[in-house]
Every structure is written in structure tokens, then in C-alpha cells.
Amino acid sequence: MIGGVAAGLAEHLALDVFWVRLAFVAATFVHTFFGVVVYIALWRLLPQGDTDVTEQPAGLASATRRGLRTPGRSSRLVRSDLGQVLALGALGLGIVLLQQQLGWGLGSGVLWPLVIAVAGLALVWRQADEAQRERWAGNSPDVPILGLLLGTGGWAVLIRLGLGALMIATALAVIIAQSQGIDTLGPIAVGTVLALLGLGLLLGPWIHRLGRDLAAERRERVRSQERADMAAHLHDSVLQTLALLQRHAGDPRTVARLARRQERELRDWLYADAAPDGETLRAALASVAAEVEDLHDVTVEVVGVGDVPMSDAVGAMVRAAREAMVNAAKHSAAGHVDVYAETAGSTVEVFVRDRGAGFDPDAIVEGRLGIRQSIYARMDRHGGKAVIRSAPGEGTEVRLSMTLSDRDEESGR
């Protein structure tokens, strides 16, 4: 609720955050402070999740950093669980009051100041946390010392902070006033201790944040090292290709192939939505297309809509599509092949199209094993269908379609 400890713990234990919170509230009443102490301890001790930094492909991240695009704002302000927090808060308050009624709780002279103080503290601490989050998001440049507590929130923050401090002061004053009536020596001691305590609590968030910023800095350093490694790797591969290009300057086909391969590599690294090779239909088609490009000096563009995990049937389809690409590359004399894959529900379709020479599909001679075995028969075996549309001079389009059974989908997952 305050530091996101419950949520973090819930994530760790794979439980719903609600139960963890409930446990905290329950713990609070096993012994009045136990839950609170555990909460604060965990807040300090638990590593902060990395959710603040949204991972982007390298190319986008770099474009954002250099101001080549308009970066998005963090949208973590939406708090869907506010209602839950309120409900739990009310529940907790109810139990406290119940304890009071039953005479187990603290004297009312202490309780109410305590409640006010806790509320004030919550305000202050909460603010510290938010100010820091904003800094983490990298929106504000370094904040001056005074700004540390204030963050970048402006007046609302100031008011909140003042209110928090005021509440704590009120609570302290009430306690001091009460104790003065009982003891003459007590007030001074209690007053001093409380003042120090209050000061500590006020500065607490700041000190706490210094510690965490240090950790953040360390993490940033690790990250920039990673980036340097990546850049080095990248330069190696690009430089290699450039050297090769110069050596093959007289051979346009090789040059085109090398350039295309390098482009693909870079593009993967910069912009990939990172489905690892061959685990889904689209990833598998992309890697097959890359193979065909390398072997046959054509460009193959793969466009996909929807996706399915790999299974035997999908694998067969990918192999049939590969055959179609190879045919297009070898026989059509077209320099470009378009591949389009669409998954809608359990129906998967793959189209492989070229604008090359074309042929008469009815006149396929028996000897052309490729089409018969690798495309028609393969699709048949897995309950799919292949249709080839072509005419001399009009290019060729191979359409593969298949309805996946539940079993196929299961085995893929």
C-alpha cells in the first residue's frame, strides 16, 4: 500500500496481492506493531522490482534517448487496487476500534494521537516514495536538496507534506500535554525523545532515498557496460560486413546478399519483438525466410498477423512454405517474395507470393517433386490444404491453410 511491499511479496509468492495484504493486517493484530514492523523491514530489505524501467528494443531505446522520437510517459499512475486498500484500511480500523471496546487496546489518550501521527507519517513517506519514482522515470533532472522531499509535484506536494508534519506535531503535542499532568520530570525527557523521533522520521525518507539512489546508480553503471558490450559486438559485425563488401565490390549479387544479411541481423537486434527462433509460427517463418534469402539471392518479406506456438502441424506448414519460397526464388526469376501469415482463431493461413515468370499449375510434370511431395502431400498429411495459383507471366501464389485441432494447440504450449 505504501511501499508496494505487499505487491512485491505477492509477486514473489505468486499469490494474489489481496491475501498478502490481509495477512499484513492480520499480523498487525496478533501483536499491535508486529505487522507494521514486518512491513517496514520488508520495505527496506526487499530489492526493488525492475518494473520502473520498461524494456524496449535497443533501436527504439536509442532513438528515444537521442530525441528522434517522442518518448511515452509512464502510465503507472493508474491504481486499480485503491478500493482494495481502502477496504483493508477500514477493516483494520474496525478491528482497532473493536480492541478498544474490549479494553485490550491502548488507552484512548494514546490511541488517537497515534492514529493521527500514523496518518501524517503515511503522507510524508508516501510523498518521498513518489518523488523518487518520478526521478527514476528520468523525467526530472537532479533535484536540489530542498527539492528532495518535495519532488516535482509543486503545491499539492507541499500541502501534503505540511499537513503530514502538522499531524505528527499535533500528535506529539497531545501526548506531551497529557504526560505533563502525571509526571513533572517526564515531559522533558519524553519531549526530547519525541522531538528527536519526529526529526528522524521526517528525515527518514530522505536518508532512505539516498541509499536507494546509490543502488540505482550502480545498476545504471552495469547497464551502460552491457550497452558498451553490445555496441562493440555490433561494430564488429558491421565492420566485418563492410570489409567483405569492399572485397566483393565487383560482384553485385554477393554485395546485395551481404548487405541484406547484415540488414537483417541489425534489424533483429534493434527492433525485434523477440520471439526466439522457431518457437512460434512467425518466428519460424522469419528464420526460414532468412535462410532462403541467404541461399538464393532474393529478398523475402514476412508480414504476420496473429501468431501460434509451434507444433507438428505448424512445423509442417513452415516447411511447406519454405519449399514455396525456394521455388519462387529458383524458378520465378523474381527478386522479391512476399510471405504473409495470418492466424485467426484456430485457422492458420500462409501465403507465399512472387511476381515472377509463373507457370501452368495443371501442367506440372511428374518430375517436379518439390511441389507434389513437399507442398501438397505434406499439407495433406497434416490435415491442411495447399492451393497454387499461377499463370505464365503472372507470378505465383501458394496458399497454405490449416485448421489446428485442440491437440495441436495444446502440444504447442
Place this chain on the structure above:
Amino acid sequence: MKSMLTVVVVDDHQMFRTGVRSELAGSVTIKGEADDVDTAVAVILEAEPDVVLLDVHLPGGGGAEVVRRVHQRAPDRRFLALSVSDAAEDVIGVIRAGARGYVTKNITGPELVDAIRRVAEGDAVFSPRLAGFVLDAFAGTIEVAQVDEDLDRLTEREREVMRLIARGYAYKEVAKELFISIKTVETHVSSVLRKLQLSSRHELTRWASDRRLI
């Protein structure tokens, strides 16, 4: 119609601008070049070209920013987005900002001239990849209670046209395949473009809000 179309090229890579200049020589008149957002806005407002060739990634806030700022002053300026990036959110971002088409930088010279002409005439230009994004973004069923129902879904015909474009068909081939005129294909594509720009579909608004477009 006889006079040559005028174009401004906005790209932060000198090499690319030179390349485009030599490729387009003789087909269109290049009235100006710019390499960042501020110069681009100034040059475009000054030169008043028929079409602006616009890189998606640009120092100063990206291509979308240029479209937004020019459209505040000259809402009729037409933009064709060009990019090597292929990142869905950036492409959709610049289209949502108001560009009338998107092509990749490895497009051939004649294809580029054709695309420029189309944009100049007020049509939309979709590459296979953009068509793929569109189908992805408009995929699936959505709540019937959604307010702008019309904007939030593609008609069956529009979907067919998009699928054919994604499969690598040129407008002419799409027309032949569906037994409709090229003009009708253009109408469908323009209407998809409009939906892409105005729809409040979740997938689109997510991309758009990432770009601070709304």
C-alpha cells in the same frame, strides 16, 4: 496535372537525402530538404510542397512532431512517412499524427514516385507491413457497446483489401482480384486510414498514448 509534383525531403541522413534526390530527379521537383524537426517545419511552411517525404525518426521529437506542428498551421499539407525501423508503434504513431502513408526506405525509385503521386492526389499508401499492423490492431472482436463502433472495426471489404495488400498485392492487382475498380480500392484504403487515425481502439490508443498523441 502536367506540372511536376513538388516534394520536400525530411531526413537526418545526408546520404539518404542525396540518394532520394538522384532517384527522383526528372519525376518530381525537390523544393527543399531538412534534417530536424524545427528546420523541417520552417522549410515545409515556406516551400508549400505537394508532398513531404518524412523520416519517422528525427532529431527534435520525430516525424510525428513535424506533422503535428505543420498541421496546426497548414492542415492540408500531405505527408508520406519513410522509415527503416519497422517498429509498429512508431509507424502507427506517425500515421495517427496525420501522415497519409508509410513505405520502407528500401522501396524502389519508381515505386516511390508512384507512392508520392498517390499521396499528392489525396489517397493513402500502405505497405504490406503497414497493412499487417492494421490487421493486427483491428483483429479480434471487441465489446459491442463500444461507442464509436464504426471507427473501431474494419468492414469485411476493407479487411479483404488489407489482407491482399499484406500479401504483397499492388492496388491494381487487388482491384483485379476482388473485381472492383482501382478507385474503389483507393476508397477502401483511405477509409482504413481514417479509421486508423480516428479510432479509439485500445491497441491504437496504447500506441498513440505512448507517443502523447492524445
